[in-house]
Amino acid sequence: MTLSKWTDTTGNNMEDILSNIMNYNDWFEPEKDPLTKENLNYNIEKIFEENKEIVLNNTVITYNFLRFEYERVRAGEVDNPMRSIRIYSLTGNVIIYTDGTQTQYIINRSGGPHTLTLLRKLNNYNRKKEITYTPFHVSEDIFIWMIYKVLTGKEESLQDDCRLIMKKIIGFKGATKDRLAEVKGTGKKILNLLSTLAFLFENENVSNINLQIEYKNETIETLMDLSGTLDIDLDKYLGQYFMDHEYERNAKVILTTFLEIIPKIITVYHLDIENGEWSVDKKIEFFDSIGTQIRNKINDKIKKMSKDKK
Template sequence: MSNTTRWVDTTNVSLEGILSKFLSDIEPKESQEKISYINFSVSKEFEENNFFKFGNKQIEYNIINFSFDSVFPGVLPIEDRTTPTTGVIIVYTLVNKVNYIIDKNTDALMILRLLLGYKNKLEIEKKSSDIHSKLLTWIISRLFKEENELVMTISPEDEKTLTLNSMVGFKGQTDDQISFVSANGDSILNILSTLSFLLESKMLKQIKLRLEFDKHENLEINLKDTQTISANVNKYDGPFDEYSSKPQKMAEIYLLIYLEIMPLLYLEYQKDVENEMWGVKEQKEFLTLVKDKLIAKINEKTQLMDEQ
């Protein structure tokens, strides 16, 4: 999956009811004047629903695989007017609501409505990922100052630690890297990369976070300015590697990111804002700190040159 978005179903239909809707026959939507949608294929990944442990809860979920063809109107041969679409949807229950994680963005709502046969408004609503430049600058400050461990207290006997290891910034949607920052604030490369990140932050289109969480030794998460989230499943190291099913591993990595990791990041950021530990003043102080460290490194180098 890549560039995922999250949605919630407001119809109060059960998980089994929603899965039945996905698997029911979908009539082709054919038109002479508008885009036609034909050749639907929908399947369920698991015969029986799986369960993902979330805190002290069990999240029930399944995976829907789908494909269809979009045909735009015109006089060209149909093969020249046809675009195939394939995708994956993680369907799960949370707080008595059915939720969807789908590997689509701008056309996600249209596809969900199409596959479910919905015709009314507000039957599905977006759950936006609150990714913004202030959050990213806060993350980079935590990395640079080596305050990169965040603790989630579930109960007095149960704590989970989220460790931010590094952050990579990109200008575009490809790997045109412009900065790399790790939890090693005193290296000259780290100082220069941090400064580059801060000065070029408005140009960043995506950032890649490498982190540890609880028993999950390595997770690589891409956050984009399009409010989408993706994970590099191949870079994952942790207990999900024991699964024989790749789709199960993929689904639970995304459930972990959406239900535990991102909420913890947002919570810690918001706490710092509310406790006046992060704001415009602190951002200026952070920029000054980076500048002073860079100047100190330059002065150190010139002093060594003078002594030679």
């Protein structure tokens, strides 16, 4: 599920924002079907009657889960007699949450102007910058660092005070849109090295990376791209929330990933740079070590074949 994070900058608290969203009958002006003149459907459902809470980063996060669906007239089909073509539906989910000071949204849409328009519509906002995109700030370098950590980290935790392991890389993409097979720090290492080296030499840029992460008692798979959005595979989640109701489980997994797991990984990356554990020279050494290990393996294989031949 592709997800992006947004910040409400109006200064209103979450309760007031939620109340405004749910009382849409007080302000919403429905669109009309251009042929039948009937009102098009517009509906928002609040999943939890009472707001839920989760503690993240030693802070109580209050949240709720919204489902929305509304109809629009399809551009270029205004006069089409078939309603199923003339009218289309937009559906989606929004997690609205607050730490008591700031209210944010996580929506199952990528970051971009269409998502901003949708959130503004749900809130009945009409002024600029009332909602702003709040992506993770990442670069290709952090993706290379993640590959480095998985291949050399021996499944060690990135943090001392809690279990945080980038268990394996399920895949990543570059400019040629090639997808790499699974990469792990253990197992058939030569295959990991070969596929990694081939990919990095054929692609000048890594545009996204798909990780399996173990965090405390949770196992989560998520894809991160250069735009700062996440794509969390909720069907593959394992952990303490597994038996919770679907919406509550999904909300907890998404919030934990957005507010704890990914920020902690990004922090470790920047600390490695500050401490000299990751740099251009380290990257060069990493690439060179891959090549050296592959060459050594090939030489060992040739020697063995030559020996067997005799």
